[in-house]
Amino acid sequence: MSLLEVVDLSISFGGVQALAGVTLSVEEGEMVGLVGPNGAGKTTLFNCLCGNVAVDEGSVRFDGVVMDRLSPYQRARLGIRRTFQRVEVFPDLSVEEHLLVAERARLGQPTLWRALSRRGRESASERVGIQEMMERFGLLELAGTPVAALSLGQCRLVELARALQGRPRMLLADEPSSGLDAFETAELASTLRSMCEEEGVTLVLVEHDLDMVRKVVGRAVVLDLGRIVALGSLEQVLADPQVRRAYLGEEAPAS
Amino acid sequence: MGTFFDFAFTGVPYGCDFAILAVGLVLTYRATGVFNLAFGAQAYLSALVFYVLVRSSHLPVWAAALVAILGLSPAVGIFLDRALFRLLPPGATVGKLVLSVGILIAIPNITSIVFGPATRLSPPSLVFNLNEVYFHVGSVPVNGLELGPAVVTVLVVLVLLALLRWSSIGLRMRAVVESRRLAQMEGVNASGVSSFAWGLSSVLAGLAGVLLAPLDASLHSSDYTSLVVSAMAVAVFGLLRSLPRALAGGVILGVIQTIVAGYLPSNSTLSGGIQAALPFLLLAALLVGVPSMRRLEESQDPLSVCDPPAPPLAAAVRDRRLERPMRVGFWLLVVAFLVSSATWIPGDWVYELGIGLSLSVVFLSYTLITGMAGQISLCQATFAGVGCFFAGQLAIRLGFPMLAGIAIGGAAAAVVGVVVAVPALRLGRLPLALLTLAFALVADNLIFPYSWAGGGASGLFLPEIRVGSMNLSNPRPFVFLSCVVLAICAIAVLLVQRGHLGRALAAIRGSEIASVSLGLNVNRAKIVVFALAAAMAGIGGVLYGAVQQAVSPNDFVYEYSLVFVVVVITTGATTVEGAIQAGMAYAIIAQVLTYVPQRLDGLEPILFAIGTVTYAAHPEGIVEYQRRIWMQRVGRLLARWDQQRAGGPGPRSGEAPRGEHAGQERSPAIAPGEAAPIILGTDS
Ligand SMILES: Nc1ncnc2c1ncn2[C@@H]1O[C@H](COP(=O)(O)OP(=O)(O)OP(=O)(O)O)[C@@H](O)[C@H]1O
Ligand SMILES: [Mg+2]
Numbered sequence: 001m002s003l004l005e006v007v008d009l010s011i012s013f014g015g016v017q018a019l020a021g022v023t024l025s026v027e028e029g030e031m032v033g034l035v036g037p038n039g040a041g042k043t044t045l046f047n048c049l050c051g052n053v054a055v056d057e058g059s060v061r062f063d064g065v066v067m068d069r070l071s072p073y074q075r076a077r078l079g080i081r082r083t084f085q086r087v088e089v090f091p092d093l094s095v096e097e098h099l100l101v102a103e104r105a106r107l108g109q110p111t112l113w114r115a116l117s118r119r120g121r122e123s124a125s126e127r128v129g130i131q132e133m134m135e136r137f138g139l140l141e142l143a144g145t146p147v148a149a150l151s152l153g154q155c156r157l158v159e160l161a162r163a164l165q166g167r168p169r170m171l172l173a174d175e176p177s178s179g180l181d182a183f184e185t186a187e188l189a190s191t192l193r194s195m196c197e198e199e200g201v202t203l204v205l206v207e208h209d210l211d212m213v214r215k216v217v218g219r220a221v222v223l224d225l226g227r228i229v230a231l232g233s234l235e236q237v238l239a240d241p242q243v244r245r246a247y248l249g250e251e252a253p254a255s
Numbered sequence: 256m257g258t259f260f261d262f263a264f265t266g267v268p269y270g271c272d273f274a275i276l277a278v279g280l281v282l283t284y285r286a287t288g289v290f291n292l293a294f295g296a297q298a299y300l301s302a303l304v305f306y307v308l309v310r311s312s313h314l315p316v317w318a319a320a321l322v323a324i325l326g327l328s329p330a331v332g333i334f335l336d337r338a339l340f341r342l343l344p345p346g347a348t349v350g351k352l353v354l355s356v357g358i359l360i361a362i363p364n365i366t367s368i369v370f371g372p373a374t375r376l377s378p379p380s381l382v383f384n385l386n387e388v389y390f391h392v393g394s395v396p397v398n399g400l401e402l403g404p405a406v407v408t409v410l411v412v413l414v415l416l417a418l419l420r421w422s423s424i425g426l427r428m429r430a431v432v433e434s435r436r437l438a439q440m441e442g443v444n445a446s447g448v449s450s451f452a453w454g455l456s457s458v459l460a461g462l463a464g465v466l467l468a469p470l471d472a473s474l475h476s477s478d479y480t481s482l483v484v485s486a487m488a489v490a491v492f493g494l495l496r497s498l499p500r501a502l503a504g505g506v507i508l509g510v511i512q513t514i515v516a517g518y519l520p521s522n523s524t525l526s527g528g529i530q531a532a533l534p535f536l537l538l539a540a541l542l543v544g545v546p547s548m549r550r551l552e553e554s555q556d557p558l559s560v561c562d563p564p565a566p567p568l569a570a571a572v573r574d575r576r577l578e579r580p581m582r583v584g585f586w587l588l589v590v591a592f593l594v595s596s597a598t599w600i601p602g603d604w605v606y607e608l609g610i611g612l613s614l615s616v617v618f619l620s621y622t623l624i625t626g627m628a629g630q631i632s633l634c635q636a637t638f639a640g641v642g643c644f645f646a647g648q649l650a651i652r653l654g655f656p657m658l659a660g661i662a663i664g665g666a667a668a669a670v671v672g673v674v675v676a677v678p679a680l681r682l683g684r685l686p687l688a689l690l691t692l693a694f695a696l697v698a699d700n701l702i703f704p705y706s707w708a709g710g711g712a713s714g715l716f717l718p719e720i721r722v723g724s725m726n727l728s729n730p731r732p733f734v735f736l737s738c739v740v741l742a743i744c745a746i747a748v749l750l751v752q753r754g755h756l757g758r759a760l761a762a763i764r765g766s767e768i769a770s771v772s773l774g775l776n777v778n779r780a781k782i783v784v785f786a787l788a789a790a791m792a793g794i795g796g797v798l799y800g801a802v803q804q805a806v807s808p809n810d811f812v813y814e815y816s817l818v819f820v821v822v823v824i825t826t827g828a829t830t831v832e833g834a835i836q837a838g839m840a841y842a843i844i845a846q847v848l849t850y851v852p853q854r855l856d857g858l859e860p861i862l863f864a865i866g867t868v869t870y871a872a873h874p875e876g877i878v879e880y881q882r883r884i885w886m887q888r889v890g891r892l893l894a895r896w897d898q899q900r901a902g903g904p905g906p907r908s909g910e911a912p913r914g915e916h917a918g919q920e921r922s923p924a925i926a927p928g929e930a931a932p933i934i935l936g937t938d939s
Contacts, residue, residue, distance in 0.1 A: 050772060076774035088772075090765030093758070101762045104755065105773040112783065118755035159769075166773055 270509020668793025
């Protein structure tokens, strides 16, 4: 059985059909690239998986659990973490505290008393994991900096580290390379790949930079106007005439 | 059936007034993003000036109307826009809200100083003779009182619709509503447009104020401040967009209100309460029930993502050497305070200090709600009332000791806090503030007036707090008691702030959607902090009642909640010290002002209302800001001293590592959400 099974998912915003019957399954440990032109519905698909928007039709299972009625935080507790296309960080918290919040949230909901009485600093055992994660993303020197003072590229790294600190089973990354330069992107690609491989995290990567996609994923799904237009290895998919048309417009000569 | 139509017709003029105000609210909100709570106060100002000009200066009605409605009103509106609201950064929801509350409080107090607090009977009518019957609908006579507002309102709405649809300023206004900055880039003078919107809506406020005045026997500012809440209900009914819907909503609300009042038994607490509370109940229901109202402020400018994030507050850098003197100084101050209040300070001052300490406990609730959760609540005085009345009734009816009542009152308020928090969970900041305001007004009208709650008109007389043979309700021992309670509450707040929940709330405040994506249960955190805050308010309320002993519902009306917000925000809502300073400042200034002439009664709220203006510059509060500045100065002095002692320009070790606006030095952020170009190997 696949880890993620999306069946016939549809959602529309007013007149815009953002997703029209998307059916997709992702195996455990797989790395999938989700590509498509602007407005294809990639971010919307992530929002549906995480429960941030209510779908019109269709159903999503994660590890055999039907998630349709779960609230976003309950879905997160099943082991889904994501990053955001428009970075979502906590401006008042430092980098270290971001990871601490994620670490604590991973361990589930504390009792009311414990939530009130527990210290806001990390314990020694928590610190080890957090330091290691910061090191992997090169954030160690920034540990105590409030995130509001970081650049966009650094914020993206914080988001990724925060998501991975939750030890997810599946990571949904939405354009992690935007805001990074070519060198940083290449580095991010290798970090992401090795982290996910080591920890056995299933990755769904939305990315416009196809070089990065090529380095990370094993399989690609192409979305256009809310529909899946092609599936398969990246090279195979990019050769598909329908995909080229989606990217280049109708007039493009079919190769 | 005669009576039914009679009731209905008496409701029409009220409804029309609601509608005009609502239209004005919608105009400023859409054009400038300010949901102007001070609108009712502006209406009152015009009504008052109109009254004074007609009744005292004997000006003809048309001339008075010209001055009050077309002259003064827009001038005030444009002044508020240019001098105050424009200084706030775009998207400063809390700042705008607090500022408008400050103005709402300041205007009636200023007018009572300028014009004196006299009762003003039988306000004049703007159009038509009040009691002359112009025609009949069926058998129901329609007099000038009812006809005037209806005719004026319909005219106003028609003119506005035409203006917005066909005039060029209307078009520009619609562009600014969509995106202020985009419009500016296209060459639209957005500040001119927003001044126009403020001026226009203020004319509407003035008009509504003058029209409303004759409906009551005399002119009262408090009728007007709560009027704006009714107008809000109507504006929300019109989805903050549609003028015709707002008009219809206003009339329907006015009519329903009088019909309900007409059919309920007169002179019962219930019928009067329901009539008054109806708009607030409606507002609460609409806010909770209509999905698009839940996140009012999030209709953001599409270009707002281009802004770099706000510069972080420089950390309160303090030299380590300062820590010990500070701690010693703090304890010396506490001891000096306790000793002095036990010995030489005069009795009336000690009493007022006791009140200040009780209020400090109430103000701690803002440290939780505003400082930690980033929300503004406008019903903390109501929670204080719940605590006070609950403990008081238990003590009076069942003989519970008042000392235990302090804890019991807190618990009761916490329970009510949960009841308010649950429907408020999904609301954004502005709707939450409005919902809490509606709740405060419902409690004022529908709950507190009962004898089983606030003791009715005569109020309650609370028993003394006794421990053995000691009477702790006497001012001097009370100061000790309230210091102990305050210390316990302050420590509790500090622990929560620095603990796990504080971190989680800081995360939620920063980004709710990201917190949820990590698996945080945002709802629970919000309910917990709301309940804790209500408990603080409740505990403070019991203390506040215990020192006064005679309490009535008037001690906890919504106006106090508004004043409290303004006071705490001015001194500092993010820290425990800020709350304590707010309580003490409030009490001390009140006591000092007993020495100034009676006429200057409203000076204190005015002072604090002026303080809200500083919120834009330093949201952490005046006192907190000053303290930070001083710490930096002393730190710098110490550093220089070090240097000189070491001889020669060594490394300036004591220098603040991060300047005031360290965040601004960084390069502007690339717009998040800007997609990287598609890099597709087209020739593969
Ligand atoms: N909350 C919303 N309200 C209205 N329309 C929406 C909303 N969210 C997405 N849409 C629309 O749905 C469509 C898909 O948007 P989505 O953000 O999923 O695209 P995307 O594939 O992520 O594009 P991009 O590469 O630009 O990020 C777009 O037409 C968008 O305008
Ligand atoms: Mg997207």
